[in-house]
Amino acid sequence: RRASAMGGPAAAGAGAVGQNFLFEDEVFTIDPLQGTIPAKGTREFTITFNPQLATSYFSTAYLDIQGMHDRLPLAIKGAGLGPQCGLSFDSLDLGDIFINSVHQYEVVLENRGSIEAKYALMPQQTLFGPKFKFSPQSGTIAAGSTQTLSISFCSDIIGIVSETFKIHVQGSRDELELHFKGRVIGPTFHFDVEEIDYGNVSYNFWHNKTFHLINTSEIPMRFHLRVPEDGQHARKEFDVIPATGSILPHGKQKIQVDFLSNTVQEYNAHLVVDIDEVGDNLDSLPIKATCIVPDIVVSRDALDFGHCFVGYPYSLDVELRN
Template structure:
């Protein structure tokens, strides 16, 4: 499948052909064999039995203090019987959180074909993979279809990745600007992480969070005023909703104290009489 932005959907089509003289029924399955289906079914049934036993023990313990709760035992049995019936009748047709197949089953007439649509709708920015098995009447084994796709998150970029502000004086106010751009095809929400370093809290970013549409731009004002002296090399981070990577901006420089300079290196008073001032 094509790489797809989260929240969007991409589709591919494949064609099933029936070159026989009989009607064929096809189903897209979760498991590769009927034996695997039964094994999976038994695991689910065992988990349900354990849940039922635990629920009954809890209810019977409560009945010791409240006999009227005994009527709920039959209701509990009825609910679990319904769930057991669903498990027994489960056909294990293909199902996946991000991949879907349509139609998931159908009839294929002799010497005909049918188009099947595969959809991919990622929820996170990561790689996905799954396997669907086509069970066709008359075939001994199921046909595997491997599904792969990459989910793409928002693409936010700063106009620069690092800023060297060099030397600034203590307690002086300085302002800078960086442009944040949404270079992707989906909306993007961002929020800045707090910083606990010595110089990190001396910076303010406005706005520190927001929302950008595709091709949108946001000017972020950076302010700095520090009463602390020393060099700094700060890396600020922003979380981007739907992305597993943070947005980073590095700022380095140095806060220095005030400097003074005389307009002359020395003063020569020449000969001065004792007790008399000289300017």
């Protein structure tokens, strides 16, 4: 008899019925779709399953036999298995990272399945996302093979890092996730003195103090030193040498602060530190001083020259005692 494999309204899945009503489906194919079976003969059909996603598929084909009123249904189902991939780790704690420092990491992408896997890194347009660089960002991994992904991170901003990158594997239902957490910090530093104390200073006399600014971090730091309270009077009274500069990692810079007081008063000022690309007023060093005017005593209350001849010079001594 003549038989044909046909689709029908009961077909589930992606089965589509063509104009000649022969069976059509996106993932299942039947060969042959029509033909003749001799009396008491048999015919073998080949059904091919080509899943596109890792999910379950179901469809129904109907065998239409010439001369028979009812068609014979054939349920076809299958489960698509996508590439079986995994990462050597899915979370990494970066810890504290200095600003503008470059850090390198590696993660291994493994194809644990029996078919090749095509992968691609999904874009991450967040605050710290663009600071991560992956290489390669896409590729194909043969069955049973691995691919090492090199990751570099360098941030020019300070803050808390919490980024989750997704890797899409073609044919897989779920995406692989790789999470990074940490904190980007500025350079660490300190002074080797607790304060700058000039004690009692004389009015309009220069005084100076020296100390060191020490960089305890792994990166160079560019600093600016200033005294915000300076210049409130007629002229500036503090001179910082140097007021700006760079310190290499684990290096130190000698600082000298010259002070010329022009006001009789108690001084309570601060030497503050600004760091380029990090922030202002990140640390301060107290400055203390007391400007006084010395008490001067004259040895005589009055000078009495008595009777003097005209045209002759006379002199008397007087002492000023501090």
